[in-house]
Amino acid sequence: MTIETASRAAAVLSDPSFSVPEPSRTAIGELARLRREVSRFANGEAHAARRREVVALLDGLDPERLADDAADRTRRAIASGARDADDPRIRAVPAAVIAAAIGFADPSGVAADAEVVADAYRSGATTPQIDAAAGRLLRGAGDAAGPRPHPSIGSEPDTAALLVQLVAQAHRATGDLVARVCEAAVPGVEPATTLHEVLRHHPPVPATVRVVDGRPLEVALADPDPAAAARPAHELLAFGAGPRRCPGARQALAIAASVVETLRGSEGSC
Numbered sequence: 236m237t238i239e240t241a242s243r244a245a246a247v248l249s250d251p252s253f254s255v256p257e258p259s260r261t262a263i264g265e266l267a268r269l270r271r272e273v274s275r276f277a278n279g280e281a282h283a284a285r286r287r288e289v290v291a292l293l294d295g296l297d298p299e300r301l302a303d304d305a306a307d308r309t310r311r312a313i314a315s316g317a318r319d320a321d322d323p324r325i326r327a328v329p330a331a332v333i334a335a336a337i338g339f340a341d342p343s344g345v346a347a348d349a350e351v352v353a354d355a356y357r358s359g360a361t362t363p364q365i366d367a368a369a370g371r372l373l374r375g376a377g378d379a380a381g382p383r384p385h386p387s388i389g390s391e392p393d394t395a396a397l398l399v400q401l402v403a404q405a406h407r408a409t410g411d412l413v414a415r416v417c418e419a420a421v422p423g424v425e426p427a428t429t430l431h432e433v434l435r436h437h438p439p440v441p442a443t444v445r446v447v448d449g450r451p452l453e454v455a456l457a458d459p460d461p462a463a464a465a466r467p468a469h470e471l472l473a474f475g476a477g478p479r480r481c482p483g484a485r486q487a488l489a490i491a492a493s494v495v496e497t498l499r500g501s502e503g504s505c
């Protein structure tokens with residue numbers, strides 16, 4: 236079943252009785268471990284505790300600084316020959332910006348692994364290559380996070396997994412937003428206007444899933460209702476709604492706008 240209307244979608248997402256599908260408790264491998272330890276696929280108290288930590292991490296990331304770093308990295312990518320939003324060197328910018336801000340040792344390398352795990356992070360369907368990339372991300376984050384909490388502190392969120400989650404959540408969605416804004420660009424129209432329109436009509440995360448009576452319920456995230464045109468971009472349904480709404484929306488918008496503007500103001504095509 237799919238929920239298509241924006242008002243019904245917002246109501247479902249705001250209702251705590253709808254849960255998210257949880258990952259397998261027994262699957263082995265690094266991707267399975269990552270999925271079990273992030274907030275995105277947890278319910279109840281585990282979700283709340285991990286989300287608190289994620290929000291605290293994101294509160295420390297100033298959108299303006301992220302935008303400056305995104306502009307620098309985009310300029311360097313253009314100088315190395317990248318010309319459009321789909322070039323892997325441009326696609327790598329959002330994950331690299333977030334990884335640098337949260338202390339990964341090799342932020343530029345992180346984007347390549349984030350790309351390898353992007354589909355499997357959502358679906359759980361893994362391969363040895365995906366597990367190897369998830370393992371590299373978790374080790375890189377472990378260095379940034381410091382020592383793991385002692386296993387006796389059972390409910391303590393694993394900071395390394397939460398740091399990887401930020402990169403995994405940021406990478407594909409922010410890259411897709413940039414690419415769609417560049418595709419939809421119209422001369423004379425402000426990038427911010429195009430960005431808002433893309434989020435309403437072609438959201439980078441087109442749908443999410445909740446579980447009701449043991450069955451998956453797909454919730455579409457487009458919001459073509461004209462009333463949504465007046466809402467600030469970070470409050471659009473494209474970023475979800477309710478207790479699981481995207482906590483990185485402001486950071487995502489700052490990075491995406493900066494990459495778009497840098498591409499437009501240079502030899503890049505956007």
Ligand code: HEM
Nearest residue numbers: 274275286404405408409412443473474475479481483487
């Ligand atoms: C254009 C880019 C982005 C879009 C469209 C987007 C969209 C979303 C959506 C729709 C959800 C909620 C999923 C649900 O309720 O089932 C979500 C969750 C999340 N997003 Fe984003 N996101 C973007 C970028 C980012 C960035 C840059 C970060 C971090 C720096 C981030 C971090 C997160 C996290 C941690 C969650 C899980 C929240 C929770 O477990 O409660 N996102 N995102």
